[in-house]
Amino acid sequence: MEDIEAQSSPPKSVFKKVDRTIILKFQEVVYTIDTKKQGWLKKNSKNSPLQKQILKGVTGMVLPGELLAMLGPSGSGKTTLLTALGGRLGGKLGGTITYNNKPFSSTMKRNTGFVTQDDVLYPHLTVTETLVFTALLRLPNSFTNQQKITHAEDVIDQLGLTRCKTSIIGGPTLRGISGGERKRVSIGQEMLINPSLLFLDEPTSGLDSTTAQRIVSTLWELARGGRTIVLTIHQPSSRLFYMFHKVLLLSEGNSLFFGKGSEVMSYFESIGFSPCVAMNPSDFLLDLANGISSDDSNQEDQTTIKQKLALAYKSNLADNIKETLEFEGPMNDELDLKKCDTWSTTWLQQFTVLLRRDLKERRHESFDFLKIAQVVITAFLCGLLWWQSDTAHIQDQSGLLFFYTGFWGFFPLFQAIFTFPQEREMLAKERSSGMYRLSSYFVSRTTGDLPMELVLPTLFCIITYWMAGLKPNLASFLHALVALLLSVLVSQGLGLALGALVMDLKKATILGSVLMLTFTLAGGYYVQHVPVFISWIKYISISLYTYKLLIGSQYEQDQTYQCGNQTCLVADFPAIKSIGLDGQVKSFVALAIMLVFYRAVAYVALMRIGAPKKVN
Incomplete structure (x- = not known):
């Protein structure tokens, strides 16, 4: 022996x-x-x-x-x-x-360091990036940023990861480092705090x-x-x-x-x-x-x-x-005599590091060619279908504006639903080790998605607005653009809330589809005469408030249009009369409240996520 x-x-x-x-x-x-407890088909025995x-x-x-x-x-x-x-x-x-x-x-x-059985790592970050970001978050401010980076590089050398330090971690569908190297990276994350x-x-x-x-x-x-x-x-x-x-x-x-x-x-x-x-x-x-x-x-x-x-x-x-x-x-009673702050770094430091890490990890998603192509192709198709329509074709114009609400209700919703369920294990692991505040993670995570969440609808609006011949002045265009972007942020917030609450992609997607379809049907375009007992849905409909703002960006109370051989008021057109041209400020405030409310729900839902409790 x-x-x-x-x-x-x-x-x-x-x-x-x-x-x-x-x-x-x-x-x-x-x-x-x-x-x-057993299911309803199988009852628990008394014994x-x-x-x-x-x-x-x-x-x-x-x-x-x-x-x-x-x-x-x-x-x-x-x-x-x-x-x-x-x-x-x-x-x-x-x-x-x-x-x-x-x-x-x-x-x-x-x-205390804790290495879980499954290596919970970001697949698109390199070995060096993974350990450096961990060092910047976990090491106290008694270290300078450069010292933290140097410490991470020392751990890489000590664990024999020098050969693969510039390689990405990889995952099930992405080739990266080997299983043994992944395990050493996981150990290295804990060894950073010695x-x-x-x-x-x-x-x-x-x-x-x-x-x-x-x-x-x-x-x-x-x-x-x-x-x-x-x-x-x-x-x-x-x-x-x-x-x-x-x-x-x-x-x-x-x-x-x-x-x-x-x-x-x-x-x-x-x-x-x-x-x-x-x-x-x-x-x-x-x-x-x-x-x-x-x-x-x-x-x-x-x-x-x-x-x-x-x-x-x-x-x-x-x-x-x-x-x-x-x-x-x-x-050594130094552990008890020496008091330490609750967090190793400040909120701003955590937000900055997490945002940088998130942008690096998700850059392949943010600039995904298929996502951009989907939006651009749809925008040009809409521009061609509604090519230079005017108020004489008010039915067509109102249809385009309602399509705005539908397309940009579903698109950001389903993008956002995937956000937290995909990161549940990572969030549980890092929260349990006291790496950062939940608030800094939440703000950085939602902020990191904003560039493409806002750039794509802006590009869509620019293409379709001018090709379709909507009201040709800057104020009206900005009015429509702001309404569209606000709608996108609210739909994104709803997706974040659903994902955080359900934490199951299939269930959250189904629930999101049902909710958004309900909001769309109650949006005032398809049905103008809604029965009283179900009319309350319109007051929580993202589509209704967005459509109202978009209609308000194009038409005024006393504006007329040519209907056959006579002149009619735009406000009397059925698809517009049912929701009205007034109440623009109320619609804006309603969407702003939803914007805050859905994100607050998502944040509260994430608070329950801690270390995974696995029995083995």
Whole structure:
């Protein structure tokens, strides 16, 4: 075993030591969830429990410089325990978790890194951009911007990412860096703050054995710098297994073993469980956690074996764990004495960095050729269909103006619906680490979309307005343009609100279609005589107020047009009379209120998004 350890040990650490160390203790940790009710076709049995216990009194301790690996089959509670230790698990959590004998605090959160199982990264940013933006947001203002950038570059070198630092991250449909490099980038994001305590959920998942070896070697190096590291891992190779200082084996929320990895085989042999042939220790442990014994003479069922192992652990190792937990060791109370601000950077700094990051990540979407071509082609088609129409063709002109409301109601709505559901995981990850305020994210995210959201309708209006021969003066054109842009912003706000509330693209799209169709039907063009019991819809219709403003930009109360052999008032034309030419200010105010209201709804809906609570 010593030979294996020697071969597995990485070279001398290049990572600097932490300024403060943390002793992590967890005693009798219990976590309970409420079971979901069955559907209307399946009723809950009277005897079925309404609660399920995920963790059942798990105890252990990790010292600075140690690497603890939590093993167990799927559903054993590994991720739940890791999330609880990282201070990210709410709900019915019992037991005691302390950090240098003190509870989790905002100061501790600032010194804790958490790497999720899935690498939540922006696919179109390069490795350098990803780490630099993270450094600018997470490192305090005691660093200058240049020092933050230099620190990010140092982490790139230390993690062996120099070769791919100018490559984009990539994604499922976009070629980028490899899986191992992505994992190292995720680790690098947490290493920027030089954490004293580091949690990793399945850092080797989906990686080949060689890449997994490099990742764990990196973690081994980090532990040598005085860090306390806890990770979950499903089925490590024997080389990886012997690099772990401590091992915690879980089965259905119960502890089957906690202690040094080098002692695990002798422990199970002492209670009558040993492999018949030489095998990977982790394979043997997973078999036991699943209730599978390699002893042919043991004919007990899986449940009995798991219960026997859990009871043996509680009786044989209770005294050892008690002695372990009584260990105090040298502690640095600087974590508690040194108060830190709630946020590492100011609101303006966060807004600026987030806006720059967003513009870089979404530049491929903002200047999407198909999106621009769709708008330009539609604009020229409208210009040709309504070519130089005049007030003699008032039906055609009013039809064009209502088409404005329909096209620029749906187009920004569906663009905006995708905004927050696509970024839910990223927002949850970064908010849980205290990277920035929700308000700075929300304002920067919505501001980043404004250029193309306003440029495209402006281009559309310029093309169609003059080709269609609408009222040829600058004031009328600006009136129509402002009405159209205000409508676009309101529709965008509705899309943001729906996306944030529902967080499901299919459902949000269907709901958005129904709402916008309802607003369009109540917009006063298709139906002039709406029954009283349903006429209230027009008061919340974006289309109605936009159409009213557009009509007001072209016609006046006393204006006439040629209708057959006589002259008629524009105000008496059916498509205009039903909504009227007055009330321009009221329509503008109504849209302005909707503009603020929908964005406020979206913001409040996002407030509920925090760290994802996953039970595994």
